[in-house]
Amino acid sequence: MPGIRIVRGSSMPPYEAWTRLTDWERHGAQVPFTRTSLHTAPPTRVGTRFTAVTGMGRFVVNDVMEVTVWRPPLGRAPGLARLEKRGRLVHGWAEIEVRPAADTGSEVHWREELRLFGFPRLLDPLVAVAGRRLFGRAVDRLLAPGPAGTGGGRGAARGDRGEPTGTAEGQ
Template sequence: MPVIRIVHRTRRPPSRAWARLTDWERHGAQVPLTRTIIETAGPTRVGTRFTARTGVGGITFDDPMEVTVWRPPEGGSPGLVRLVKHGRVVTGWAEIEVRPGPDGGSEVHWREDLAVRGLPRALDPLVAAAGRALFGRALRALLRPAPPGREPQEAADRD
């Protein structure tokens, strides 16, 4: 299983970066042909379950996940969420850590141990490259400033 590591810096303070990165429905909107189905009542906590469903028409696959660590950033301490993947196709885990960064911003560490059932280990470098591209794009999109008028409370946050 390839481990994917992405580090991204943003001007958003840790609490706002955390809120965006743990909005599971927004995750689905960042991955082509994917939507997120929340299976447990909020707020997010250990035990929260959701599924990323990817596909077109009747050709879909599910990536069910469960939150196993939930520690929002607080008082200068980093936040950490760990997801365990329980799928038939995609297995492994993901962690998103939000650390305080310079000038009130944040440094985000996204780690993912990803396996696709049925693929030989010889394809791990290809899976890792595709994962870095996909998750890096999603991470940047989740932290991107909203279009004007969409999130007025975050108007002062410019990445």
């Protein structure tokens, strides 16, 4: 299973970053050819289920997910959401952790292990590179300045001088 690790810094307080990153329906707007549908009424909690459908025409992939850990940030305590991937083609898990930054703002850790049924393990490095780019872009857009989760800005979350503040490990 290829591992994907993304770390980003944001000037947003942890709860605001958390709210943007866990708005499941907005995820689809950040990933090309993807839409997300909820199967469980809000608010999100352990047991919430949703599907991200990616593709065009007859070729689509359903990424069925269930929230198995739901712990929003509170004060200086980090937030953690864990999603188990339970689809026919996509297996594995994802974790979104939002920590208070040392000074102000927050630090986001996105961890994901995924397996695509039918893909040979030989292609795992390619899947990992594509996943880091795809999920890194989604995180950047969800944390971008502008209306919550709209990807209102371009590029990564930025520091005061406009420099990227995060990394996608292994890129």
